[in-house]
Amino acid sequence: MYDKKLIKIGRISMGLAIIANFLPAVYVGMRYGEMPGLSTILQIWGLVAATYGISWIIQPIAYYPTLGAPGSYIGWLAGSVGDIRMPAASMAQKMAGTEEGTHAHEVVGTIGTCCSVFVSASMITLFTIIGSQVIPLLPPFVTSSFSYILPALFGAIYVDIARKDLRTGICTIIGALVILKGGGMLGIPGGVLTLGVVLAGILITRGFFVADKNKKAA
Secondary structure (H helix, E strand, O other), X not given: OHHHHHHHHHHHHXXXXXHHHHHHHHHHHHXXXXXXXXXXXXXXXXXXXXXXXXXXXXXXXXXXXXXXXXXHHHHHXXXXXXXXXXXXXXXXXXXXXXXXXXXXXXXXXXXXXXXXHHHHHHHHHHHHHHHHHHHHHOOHHHHHHHHHHHHHHHHHHHHHHHOOOHXXXXXXXXXXXXXXXXXXXXXXXXHHHHHHHHHHHXXXXXXXXXXXXXHHHO
């Protein structure tokens, strides 16, 4: 019953958000008579899909174990899933000491996601005002380091999860390096390689799980 209710609410919320995204464009079109043609819209959509389309599949699959269903709805509605929602949910679960795959684990992740939305909305507003005045005064070596924030966050999440099962963590990182290196030499697109890394991690984890289960049964 809980899952059915949250999925229903999530679908309604996401549907309303999708409609709301179009309202500014519709207003401009109706108010000023400026509206791109269908061919232009499809061309822009194709460009966006070619650039980010693979992430529409990869990210929900990769983030779901941490965010769960409610956290996924909230996270994708609020945005910044990878760099803000995921670390918040993961840290909340770590501090609460919940077990992966349990209802409590999902609930704690959802609470962490919700808190991150409230905090980020207020803090981003504040620091946007302050940052617009301070960042231009910083030296280039400081501002250039901002591009490493997202990899650092993902690295921290990986280490936190991998240490729970070193076999899975080590094999996954080795598999990822092999896929990225080999795929790069073959000229395979980065989005496809990322999907391969995610699938490899799932298969490796599943393999160790089955092996441990069979070992206990024997």
